[in-house]
Amino acid sequence: MTVPLTRRRGRPGHDLESVLTTSVAVFTERGYEGTSIDDLARALGTGKSAIYHHVPSKDALLGLALDRALMGLEDVADSVRRLDGPAVDRLETLVRGSVRVLVERLPYVTLLLRVRGNSEVEREALVRRRRIDRLGAELVRQAVGAGELRPDLDPALTSRLLFGMVNSLTEWLRPGADHDADELAGTVAAIAFAGLRVG
């Protein structure tokens, strides 16, 4: 796509941050495939130059957005990998940390969870996401092996349901709303590890 050179300077009021924030909102609403750079420019109330001033393509915007989600989740995963102690406690730390990143970086994690691998940027993101998912599955297996988690459930299925519950938060949390990440993390952990039933 060629943009006249005279328009390449961008316009005041649209730094990369605001371009990214608006783009992610539009991607999430209309779907990434269904969004053009023209749509993004319209949502920003500006010309395409304001976008091309910061990034070369729509794909680059997606890459930046996905990286924000992944960096947050990878930080949590890395810190969990450095922990000692019972696997069940490390698993709970991963669950709580994932909820916190999801709340703090909600638009980016929401976008990440919809990625299906339709481009190189998306496939790279999926590779990174699967590395984090594998840590969760591995901790469930370790905790079952150590007798810390009930042995009658399939570890792979358990891990998927556990992080499925975490990720379901993106279905109804509202960006910008004042969600209490610690309460959400505590409730997810309480349901998953202790169960809802009394006694």
Add this chain to the structure above:
Amino acid sequence: MTVPLTRRRGRPGHDLESVLTTSVAVFTERGYEGTSIDDLARALGTGKSAIYHHVPSKDALLGLALDRALMGLEDVADSVRRLDGPAVDRLETLVRGSVRVLVERLPYVTLLLRVRGNSEVEREALVRRRRIDRLGAELVRQAVGAGELRPDLDPALTSRLLFGMVNSLTEWLRPGADHDADELAGTVAAIAFAGLRVG
């Protein structure tokens, strides 16, 4: 959209069922908004007439698909409403029944969960879906009130996470694969009601 009268008869080999099955698969892959009747005809390997032979519009196809998901879930909800006994048991029946419908009607429920209210058909589906969601939330409240579920968790949040875990199955179950609905339902119920931790 106008279709030449001479092509309105449809073609052999595409009954409503196969049109619907293929359409739902394409809607799910490309997004409903991003799919045209032309795309559906291409996926069916036929002309548009084969589609217009059965339904007047893309919207009508969506309506039929969503109705399949909703009818299944409403049947479960209605049978739960007729039950007596502890609220926690009725809640568990709703959870297990929802998992079963999700597995049996996976493509339709997957589509339903992505509906955001962008058309009249979608808004009607959302109204019906919310009625079922409210039953879940009400049963959680009743069960907490009866001392059957732990009282330290917010009932609305609990209900959302519980059915969020159920619905997360659509993220990775594969249509056509031989999933054991009872095992899945049992695992969801075990995690949610009894918790993962041993002792």
